[in-house]
Amino acid sequence: MKVSPRVVTLVVLLLLVVIAPLFFSSSYHFRVGSLVLMNTIAVMGIMILTGFVGQISLGHAGFIGIGAYSCALAPKLIGLPVFLSAILGAVISAIIAWIVGRPILRLRGYYLSVATLGFGILVSMVLTNESWLTGGPDGMEVPNLALRAWLGSIGIKLSNAQFWYAFSAIMMLLGAVIALNLQYSATGRALRALHDSEVAAATIGVDVARYKLKGFVISAVYASFAGSLLAMQNRYVTPDLSSFMHSIEIVTMAVLGGAASVLGSLFGATILTALPQVLTFLQEYEQIALGLIMMLVMIFLPNGVLPSLIRLVRGRA
Numbered sequence: 001m002k003v004s005p006r007v008v009t010l011v012v013l014l015l016l017v018v019i020a021p022l023f024f025s026s027s028y029h030f031r032v033g034s035l036v037l038m039n040t041i042a043v044m045g046i047m048i049l050t051g052f053v054g055q056i057s058l059g060h061a062g063f064i065g066i067g068a069y070s071c072a073l074a075p076k077l078i079g080l081p082v083f084l085s086a087i088l089g090a091v092i093s094a095i096i097a098w099i100v101g102r103p104i105l106r107l108r109g110y111y112l113s114v115a116t117l118g119f120g121i122l123v124s125m126v127l128t129n130e131s132w133l134t135g136g137p138d139g140m141e142v143p144n145l146a147l148r149a150w151l152g153s154i155g156i157k158l159s160n161a162q163f164w165y166a167f168s169a170i171m172m173l174l175g176a177v178i179a180l181n182l183q184y185s186a187t188g189r190a191l192r193a194l195h196d197s198e199v200a201a202a203t204i205g206v207d208v209a210r211y212k213l214k215g216f217v218i219s220a221v222y223a224s225f226a227g228s229l230l231a232m233q234n235r236y237v238t239p240d241l242s243s244f245m246h247s248i249e250i251v252t253m254a255v256l257g258g259a260a261s262v263l264g265s266l267f268g269a270t271i272l273t274a275l276p277q278v279l280t281f282l283q284e285y286e287q288i289a290l291g292l293i294m295m296l297v298m299i300f301l302p303n304g305v306l307p308s309l310i311r312l313v314r315g316r317a
Contacts, residue, residue: 011174011182031164034233035230037172037254038233046254048191051254053191053194058114058117066224086229094221128311179262189213
């Protein structure tokens with residue numbers, strides 16, 4: 001009996017998140033693991049936009065910032081519980097992506113990249129300069145997750161690194177289910193047709209503008225929710241979450257892992273989140289070593305680390 005690729009992917013993801021804690025020896029390792037999983041959610045959004053639709057965004061950290069600050073501002077201004085604030089942030093991000101995406105996605109090539117870059121910089125500037133609302137460069141606190149009282153009654157602390165690893169793993173797996181269902185749906189096939197050729201897709205009846213906008217909105221929701229998770233775990237947010245460098249990091253994770261692969265999203269997020277922790281022994285040469293590794297990967301494994309390794313194994317088999 002032939003097993004569906006999406007089932008295989010989900011089983012592998014589940015095994016990885018269950019087995020990984022066996023090698024963790026401290027709360028610090030659990031914290032790094034939860035950061036990997038949160039980044040994976042944002043990278044899945046880029047995977048949908050870049051790997052499926054074939055569009056590049058250099059301002060997606062703007063949506064991460066919107067999701068993060070929603071968890072800080074909505075409880076303060078309207079008394080909304082933090083988790084519901086994360087959902088509100090995702091809705092706001094979707095609306096903004098729909099409004100901004102309509103004119104931006106008419107552009108192509110580097111014009112599109114520059115336009116999305118401008119959006120990300122705009123969000124970062126607003127979060128930095130509007131101190132009366134966002135706290136400015138110093139940031140602001142995020143209230144406790146609304147589940148605190150209920151979980152406290154059964155002995156689970158939300159400040160516990162193990163809890164945040166488990167919670168992030170559940171959210172990441174949920175995001176993977178949605179992404180895989182999208183990939184193998186009619187909408188997913190239409191999105192992937194755009195990646196190969198917009199002209200060819202249009203000739204077979206695909207509404208190019210509408211499906212490009214769909215991909216952009218979905219990717220924005222993923223980024224927003226990843227930002228909300230980061231805010232809830234850290235219980236503090238700063239404008240750095242929406243910075244240009246953060247956008248570049250997320251795109252780089254997607255490219256390193258394999259831009260059209262759900263497993264590659266986890267792989268790329270793991271590399272770029274965990275590798276700097278491993279290279280700390282190099283001290284001032286850490287960034288040089290990290291940059292050199294990334295250059296070598298892109299030169300010799302241009303399709304991403306994971307897809308290239310899979311092709312190598314299949315070729316030998």
